[in-house]
Amino acid sequence: MATDETSMKDIDIKSITNVAADVEQYLIDFLDSRPLPNNLREACKYALLGGGKRLRPVLVIQSALAVGGSLQNALPPAAAIEMIHAFSLVHDDLPAMDDDDLRRGRPTLHKHTDxxxxxxxxxxxxxxxxxxxxxxxxxxxxxTRIVAELATxxxxxxxxxxxxxxxxxxxGVESLERLVTIHKNKTGALLRASCRMGAMTAGANDKQINDLTQYADAIGLMFQVVDDVLDVTQTTEQLGKTAGKDVEQDKMTYPALMGLDKSRDEIERLHAESIQALAGFGESADALRHLSDYMAVRQH
Amino acid sequence: MATDETSMKDIDIKSITNVAADVEQYLIDFLDSRPLPNNLREACKYALLGGGKRLRPVLVIQSALAVGGSLQNALPPAAAIEMIHAFSLVHDDLPAMDDDDLRRGRPTLHKHTDxxxxxxxxxxxxxxxxxxxxxxxxxxxxxTRIVAELATxxxxxxxxxxxxxxxxxxxGVESLERLVTIHKNKTGALLRASCRMGAMTAGANDKQINDLTQYADAIGLMFQVVDDVLDVTQTTEQLGKTAGKDVEQDKMTYPALMGLDKSRDEIERLHAESIQALAGFGESADALRHLSDYMAVRQH
Structure with a gap:
């Protein structure tokens, strides 16, 4: 990849941080406006406001901007999808599920409360x-369209x-097919919903929604292949979490199924696919392009 | 109460059973139409189809009929509210919550699966x-109105x-106020949503929706007072579950807070309130009236 990684990272981190602050304030205001028991409100805030990349809200908002929409109109689905994401993390961390004590360097919610x-x-x-x-x-x-998308x-x-x-x-379902099915649903479904909802708030036509769906599906899968590759190639220090965990747990991953080289080819293929999906958009989709570039080079 | 209890019970049980079959078939068809993993679909069916009075679907449908609406249009919210009710029971039964092994005579879902x-x-x-x-x-x-009502x-x-x-x-919140707050939310919220959603599917005006909301709030609270009274006055055999559990667990109940006589007065008051709320409706609301009568006499 010929692009200058440092400047690209700067661009994306800046746009992500700006949007994150807007979404966080929106979430706080919404939770404060609801008649919730105080301890429940605090628990929801704890789960929502512990950092994180806010990838899903960024996708909602940038998809809206790509189609000529506004941040303001994109904020409701951006905040809603972050709530869905947060709920899934809280339940995934439970003892009966992944049994995790830490999330983003803080005690998980069931450790923080019960x-x-x-x-x-x-x-x-x-x-x-x-x-x-x-x-x-x-x-x-x-x-109604947004609710349907969010629910799906x-x-x-x-x-x-x-x-x-x-x-x-x-x-008879092959391993690779299983792996793709897992990721298309587990991480891909919310990324897809993010791009589609953002586009909808901007009054996108069917072709624009389809293009952004393809973009979302490509980066969703790419995100996972990159994650699998990083687990093999990076140290625990670089990763910020235990490296080699997948191999140790004998987990089904892309490197395990197709080897490291072919996994990297797959990243390139999905990266190109995501950029190709945006061919019908002008400069307004540059942030989405940069985001895909950024996700693709995480491995290097 | 002057009404003939036996015939009243017959009427209501019949209407409840009819509606239950419609709602159950609707739920099965809906679940079969979704692209779910088979084990998840089976778990959802297990949680949904283990019997139960289907009180919430009955309220949705009878509220629709009271306003001149149709069973057909009322079925979607009737099925949806039963799914919400079923979800709440499944999570309530979990070890970290009530830790119940049995529900309606069958293993709870986490015992049946994990x-x-x-x-x-x-x-x-x-x-x-x-x-x-x-x-x-x-x-x-x-x-959108139905989604808002269901979510609230x-x-x-x-x-x-x-x-x-x-x-x-x-x-400084008094015990009785706490008790009412618990029940208005814990059981009352879905009963209220049931009546309101049913009315909405029938194109009810604001007054009709308000009347049915009052009806729902009255029977919701009455349901709970009756439950508390039954725990004191009935045997385990009559109850179908362990009697005297509330007293044993030192639970905050109506008889504990106001005594048995005043609790019975409260049932009468709420029963009258629910009937009064339906004053603006004709014969089409008779099933709702019978339902309230039936719930009020459960204690005798």
Whole structure:
């Protein structure tokens, strides 16, 4: 890749940080406006406001801007999808699931409060995401489309979690097909919903929505292949989490299934696919292009 | 009460059973239409189809009929609210919550499958409830109103669960006020949403929706007072579950706070209130009246 990595990273981190602050304030204001028990509100805030890249809100907002829409109109689905993402992390961390004590350097919610609160706060975050859409989007045609998209993304994400942790594949499904099915659902579903919802808030036509869906699917899968490659090639220090964990746990990964070289080819292929999907857009989609570039070079 | 209890019970049980079959078939068809992993679909069906009074779907449908609407149009919210109810039971039964092994005489979902599946199936049921509404209601103005109502009911129910199990009341809130707050949210929120959604599918005006909201609030609270009274007055055999559990656990109940006689007065007051709320409706609301009568006499 010929691009200057340093400047690219600077651009993207800046745009991500700006948007993150807007989304966080929006989330705080929304939670403060709801008649919630104080401890539940605090638990929801704890789960929502512990950092993170805000990749999904960024995709919502940048997809809206790509189609000529506004940040303002994109904020409701941007905040809602972050609530869905936060709910999924809270429940994934539970003892009966991944049993994680730490998330982004802080105690997970069930460690910070207790398991009952983590279950209920996760439930509340999902429900509040839908309430937010109907409260904040006055145009009911748009609101219904956004709710449908959010629900589908949410439900496919849950299906992906099942495929990953409680697999129930039909006989004869190849390993690579399984891996793609897991990732397309587990991480891909919310990224896809993000781009589609953002586009919808900007009044995108069907072709624009399809293009952004293809972009989302490509970067979603690429994100996962890069993650798998990094686990093999980087040190624990570089990664900020334990390296080599996948190999140690004998996890199904891209390097394990197709080797490191072919995994890198796959990253290039998906990167090119994501850029190609944006061919019909002008400069307004540059942030999405940079984001894909940035995600593709994470490995180097 | 002068009414003939036996015939009243017969009427209501019959109407409830009829509606239950319609709602159950609708739920099965909907779940079969979704691209879910098979084990997740089975878990959702297990949680949804283990019997139960289907009180919430009955309220949705009878509220629609009271306003002159149709069963057909009321089915989507009737099915959706039952999915929300089922999700809440699955999560309530989890070890970190009430830790129940049995529900309606069968193993609870986490006993039938495992804890991870119960968490995820509960999550999926909530998400699918919202997806059902956007899939099945074509009129987007109505769909948005229904989603808003469903989300508010869901979120208040979760708040009620917090008030009940992880109380965080401000100082100076009296016991009775706490008890009412718990029940208005924990059980009342979904009953209220049921009646309102049913009315909305029938194109009810604001007064009709307000009347049915008052009806729902009255029977919701009455339901709880009756439950508390039954725990004191009935045997385990009559109750079908362990009697005297509330007293044993030193639980805050109506008989404990106001005594048995005043609790019975409260039932009468709420019963009368629910009937009064329906004064503006004709014979089309008779099923709702019978339902309230039936709930009020459960104690005798």
């Amino acid at each position: 398991e009952a609160m983590a279950i209920l706060a996760g439930d509340a975050l999902m429900g509040l995401a839908f309430e937010l859409i109907t409260t904040k989007i006055a145009d009911s045609t748009l609101a 993304g949410n439900n496919n994400m849950i299906a992906g979690q099942i495929y990953d942790t409680l697999p129930d594949f039909e006989d | 804890e991870a599946m119960a968490i995820l199936a509960g999550d999926a049921l909530m998400g699918l409830a919202f997806e059902l509404i956007t899939t099945k209601i074509a009129d987007s103005t109505l769909a 009911g869901n979120n208040n129910m979760i708040a009620g669960q917090i008030y009940d199990t992880l109380p965080d009341f401000e100082d």
